[in-house]
Amino acid sequence: MNGDAAKTSVRRLDLLQYVGALPLNCKKEGGAVTPALEAREAVAGEAQEELSLLGYSPAAKGFFVCGGGRIYFSVKGNSLVDCGAFDGEKGFLTDVTNMSEKYGFAACASCAYKKFPNGTIRGAQGLSLEAAAFRCGRLFGVSPSDGNLLKWSGEGGAEDWIDGISGAGYVYLSERLGKILSLHDFSDRLVIMRERGISLLSAYGAPENFKLEDACECPSAIAGTAAEVGGKLFFCTEDGMYSFDGSKISLCDHALAGDMTSPVSAFGADGRYYFAAAYSAALSRKVLYRYDVFSKDMCLVDVSISSGAYGGGTALMSSGNRLYTLQKAEKYQYICKDIDFGTVKRKALTYIDLDGEADIEITDGRNVRVIAGARGRVRADMSGVKFDVSLKGGGKVSALTAYAEVTDDF
Numbered sequence: 001m002n003g004d005a006a007k008t009s010v011r012r013l014d015l016l017q018y019v020g021a022l023p024l025n026c027k028k029e030g031g032a033v034t035p036a037l038e039a040r041e042a043v044a045g046e047a048q049e050e051l052s053l054l055g056y057s058p059a060a061k062g063f064f065v066c067g068g069g070r071i072y073f074s075v076k077g078n079s080l081v082d083c084g085a086f087d088g089e090k091g092f093l094t095d096v097t098n099m100s101e102k103y104g105f106a107a108c109a110s111c112a113y114k115k116f117p118n119g120t121i122r123g124a125q126g127l128s129l130e131a132a133a134f135r136c137g138r139l140f141g142v143s144p145s146d147g148n149l150l151k152w153s154g155e156g157g158a159e160d161w162i163d164g165i166s167g168a169g170y171v172y173l174s175e176r177l178g179k180i181l182s183l184h185d186f187s188d189r190l191v192i193m194r195e196r197g198i199s200l201l202s203a204y205g206a207p208e209n210f211k212l213e214d215a216c217e218c219p220s221a222i223a224g225t226a227a228e229v230g231g232k233l234f235f236c237t238e239d240g241m242y243s244f245d246g247s248k249i250s251l252c253d254h255a256l257a258g259d260m261t262s263p264v265s266a267f268g269a270d271g272r273y274y275f276a277a278a279y280s281a282a283l284s285r286k287v288l289y290r291y292d293v294f295s296k297d298m299c300l301v302d303v304s305i306s307s308g309a310y311g312g313g314t315a316l317m318s319s320g321n322r323l324y325t326l327q328k329a330e331k332y333q334y335i336c337k338d339i340d341f342g343t344v345k346r347k348a349l350t351y352i353d354l355d356g357e358a359d360i361e362i363t364d365g366r367n368v369r370v371i372a373g374a375r376g377r378v379r380a381d382m383s384g385v386k387f388d389v390s391l392k393g394g395g396k397v398s399a400l401t402a403y404a405e406v407t408d409d410f
Contacts, residue, residue, distance in 0.1 A: 007408040010350075011341040015389060015400040018336045019255055022282055023299040026332035032356075032398040033391070037290065038329035039303035041322060042077035051318040055093035056311030057104030060115035063309060063316050064093045064106045065323070071106055073115060077316040077323050083113050083121055090144045092132035098157040105134075105158055109144070124159060133183035134158060135190050136203050140183055147179030148172055150192065152207070166206045173199060177214055181223045186233055187246045193226045193235060198244055216249050218242055222263055224307070225276060229268035230293040236263040236276055241291070252291065254298045260289055269310035277305045277317075282337055288317070301326065302333075334391040334400075341404045349380040349387050353401040358393030 015021065016033060027036040049068025056063050062075040071086035091108030104115040105124075112124035129141030129151065139158035143149035154160035154167035161168045173180065178195025185191075192199040197217040203210050219239035226235040233244040234252070241252040241260070263278035274291040286304035291297075303324055308317035315326040341347060352360060353376070360371045364384030371378050380402070391400060 008405045009408055011343075011347075011404050011406050013339065013341055013402045013404075015334075015336050015339075015352075015391075015402055016397075018339070020259070020282075020337070022256070022259070022280070022333075022335040022337070024283075024287075024302050024333040024335060025300070025329040026334055027299045028297065032396050033332075033334050033393075033400070034396045035329040035332050035394060036299050037301050037326045038331070039288070039301055039305075039317065039324040040327050042316065042325050050320050051307070051323070053091055053093065054307045054309050054316065054318050055106075056309040056316070057093065057095055057115060058311060059095040059097075059102045059117060060104030061117055061312060062104075062115070063311065064104065064113075064115070065316075065318070066091065066106070067318075067321065071113060073121070074316070074323075076312065076314045077325050083115075084123070085111060086113075087111070090130045092130050092141060094132050094134050094139070096134050096139065096158045098137075105139075107132075127161075131180060131182045133185050133190060135185040138203065140190055140201075140203070142180045142183070143170075146172075148175060150180065150201075152203070165208065169207045171210075171212060173212070174214070177217065181221060182226050184226065184228060184233060186228055189246075191233055191244070193221060193233070195221055197221075198233075198249065215247065216244070218249050225263050225266040227266045227268040227274060229274045230271055232293065234266070234268070234274045234291075234293065236260075236266065236278070241274075241276070243293070252296075254291060254296055256289065256298045256300075265305070265307045267308045267310055267315075269315055275301075275308060275310075275315070277308065282335070329394075331392070331394050334393075334397075336389045339387045339389060339402065340385060341402075341406060343406055344385060345407050346383065346385055347404040347406040349382040349384075349402060349404050351377055351379050351403055352389070353377050353399060353403075354397065355399035356393065356395060356397035358391045358395075358397055361388075361390040361392070363388045 025038045051067035053066035065072040066086050071083045072080040093106045096105045106113045107127045109128045110126040114122045132141035139153040151170040177197035182193040190201040198215045200215045201212050219237040222236045242249045259281050260278045263276045266276040276289045280287045288301040305317040305319045317324045357375045360374045362369045364382045
């Protein structure tokens with residue numbers, strides 16, 4: 001009889017450095033996990049139907065919120081002022097500067113609204129445009145009936161549509177880069193985000209001096225996901241997240257690149273953060289991804305939204321007919337999935353060291369163990385090949401280390 005026991009070795013894994021960890025409503029900062037952001041429902045609700053268009057106007061110092069055939073205005077999302085009818089999802093929101101006059105401008109085919117900083121709201125003539133932007137005294141927009149037709153207003157501003165040598169005009173873009181998805185007053189040119197790349201328009205002086213060029217190609221871009229942050233234009237494609245610095249595009253590499261799928265919208269905040277609403281493959285639900293464009297760190301906010309905007313220190317987001325804002329998180333979850341300690345052999349997850357206090361949930365795929373109010377060293381006592389470890393807390397956790405005994409022999 002052979003009495004020799006199977007040989008084992010102890011393996012140690014720092015879970016705060018675990019690649020692919022999901023920081024839900026929290027962030028990794030200074031070697032620790034701390035609360036980040038959570039979504040809270042705004043006290044606003046007079047919108048009875050699904051909201052379809054949302055944007056912030058610096059000129060009007062508030063948000064335009066559109067849906068259900070109406071357009072509303074809100075300073076911080078805590079109340080909605082009904083401005084009137086707004087019949088159609090194919091509209092646009094932008095800021096306009098005419099001489100010394102500056103206002104927020106929202107328009108669709110049948111009507112338009114001008115919102116001034118003093119609170120005055122005026123009706124205006126509707127415009128058959130979408131994906132619009134104001135630059136160099138003119139309004140640029142895309143024809144709703146032809147995604148390759150770019151129009152611009154005359155020297156008189158956003159409401160001057162009289163054709164002429166120096167007046168309103170248009171240009172057809174080649175089909176090589178696909179249809180126009182959005183327009184952006186970016187750096188020294190108008191950036192035209194398209195299905196398969198970016199075009200640039202220099203729009204100084206008379207239209208005869210306008211210069212159009214195709215700057216670069218990209219994988220299939222996703223409409224509604226382009227936002228300017230930190231001096232770059234960020235956007236999502238079917239192959240991942242990219243940025244454009246004015247001359248070239250670059251892939252944004254981050255730890256959750258493989259988790260973020262099917263993005264639907266995005267917005268920038270504080271000149272530092274790019275927020276993208278997308279589906280999390282690991283969580284099997286829609287969440288909001290926050291990407292720090294300087295540190296390259298990514299964290300998640302546990303909310304499903306269709307659109308969002310930022311301004312005046314407030315992030316306002318829509319989901320159905322409800323509005324949400326972002327606040328400092330009171331509770332968070334830090335999730336590490338498929339922990340195998342670098343081997344496919346069976347192992348015993350013996351204990352976890354924790355610097356801080358939180359609830360820990362551990363599963364081996366069949367069994368689940370919950371340790372409430374864990375501090376210091378706690379016993380795990382789980383056996384298997386792979387484990388999921390979830391940390392639920394509300395305070396700072398400076399260390400999270402897992403230990404396993406791995407069987408060296410079969």
